[in-house]
Each structure stands twice: as structure tokens, then as C-alpha cells.
Amino acid sequence: MSRIIAIDYGRKRSGIAVSDPLQMIANGLTTVPSGQLLDFLISYIATESVERILVGLPKQMNNEASESMKYIEPFVKSLKKRLPDIPVEYVDERFTSVIAHRTMLEAGLKKKERRNKALVDEISATIILQGYLESRYVF
Secondary structure (H helix, E strand, C coil), X not given: CCEEEEEEXXXXXXXXXXXXXXXXXXXXXXXXXXXXXXXXXXXXXXXXXXXXXXXXXXXXXXXXXXXCHHHHHHHHHHHHHHCCCCCEEEEECCCHHHHHHHHHHHCCCCHHHHCCHHHHHXXXXXXXXXXXXXXXXXX
């Protein structure tokens, strides 16, 4: 099987998570400056088999897309153009940052480490991906 990539896209930097080849476990991969994200993905996909790419969809509580979509949509358009054979899907990312902060707190990270926004973005991408992976199976 191939891997699945999840992206928590931000204006400055984006968190990236990747599944194992069996698509059961999500792992944080890295955080990259958003301006370098497309090149990073193309390079990664040149060495790893990737089945699909998930992009966090920022929604407000009333279910409308947030202001961030004006930055995400052009990126997704470029992504689809450069990698036309890989499906790109949006996945609801509400509360992922809150869950990421809680996860960091429960893991015992010190206050300084919890302020690391790059780490929060990577954990958020991991949460997006793990939620997607779990939603495909009915237990």
C-alpha cells in the first residue's frame, strides 16, 4: 500500500504528517515554510509512494469556511496541477490545534516546548490524519 499525507496549512508554515504504508498509524513528519511546501511534497513523493494528500479544512463553528481558505485554495490548486495523479481531499480540522495543545500538556512537555508553533502544526497534521484513518474503519 501507499502512504497518505496530511497537511495543516498555515500562512507561514505547514505541519505535515504521514501514514505508515499500511495506512493504520499517523506520524508527524515535519514542519516546513508554506512557501516551500509544494517543492517539499514533490521531493517526498519522488522517494515514497503516496496514495492521497489530505489538507486541513478550517471551518468556523457555523460550518462555514474560515478566512484562511483564501490562502489554502490557491495552494491546493497548485498542488493538483503539479501532482495530477494524486487525489487531494479536504478534511475538517476544527479543534485540532486545541487537541494538539492538550496532547502536548498531557505528554508532559514544558511550557517553552508547548509554545513551539511548528510542533503544534505538526501534531495538528497528525491529528487530522489519524482521524481520517480511523474514520475509514467501523469497529
